Amino acid sequence: MRRELAAVVFFLKSLVKKREKLDSDKMELFAERLTAALLKKFKDHWYPESPTRGQAYRCMQVNSFHRQDPEILRACQESGVQYSDLRLPGELTLWVDPGEVCCRYGEQNPCFSVATFSDEEEDGKDVVKKVTRALERVTSDYHSGSSSDEESSHSSPATIPSRHSTYQ
DSSP states (O other): OHHHHHHHHHHHHHHHHHTTOSOHHHHHHHHHHHHHHHHHHHTTSOOTTSTTTTTTTTEEEESSSOSSOHHHHHHHHHHTOOGGGGOOOSSEEEEEETTEEEEEESTTSOOEEEEEOOSSOOOHHHHHHHHHHHHHHHHHHHHTTOOHHHHTTSOOOOOOOGGGGGGO
């Protein structure tokens, strides 16, 4: 679970850093608090033998119905960061599953893999590269000013394993 949490926190931290609103000390404290909040939430809902079990519970979502993800909000409160200072996209969904972290930017778009992990230990640099590529997908769309309605005409991102097909 620690690899997957590191990937999702690194992804969100990098996304927030691109917006250049928070100083590095606050960003580090936010990342630390977010990691702790997610670890606490997911610890009894983590099933490596059945990664799709508990998937909805481990979903992080920001959209018109869920303007603030509860765990991100908790991390903000505990680190003294204003949620609005994160400047997250208006529609972002993250699934944190054993072996994989997936993202969907925009409600109408297919999800794509942020990072995948095998049972074998993976080089940290490889994970950083994967997360950075996923981040580039989100930020390039975000800065283009596209909404989920416009995004449906964009070419779809790389496909992910079929276990997420229920979300596409």
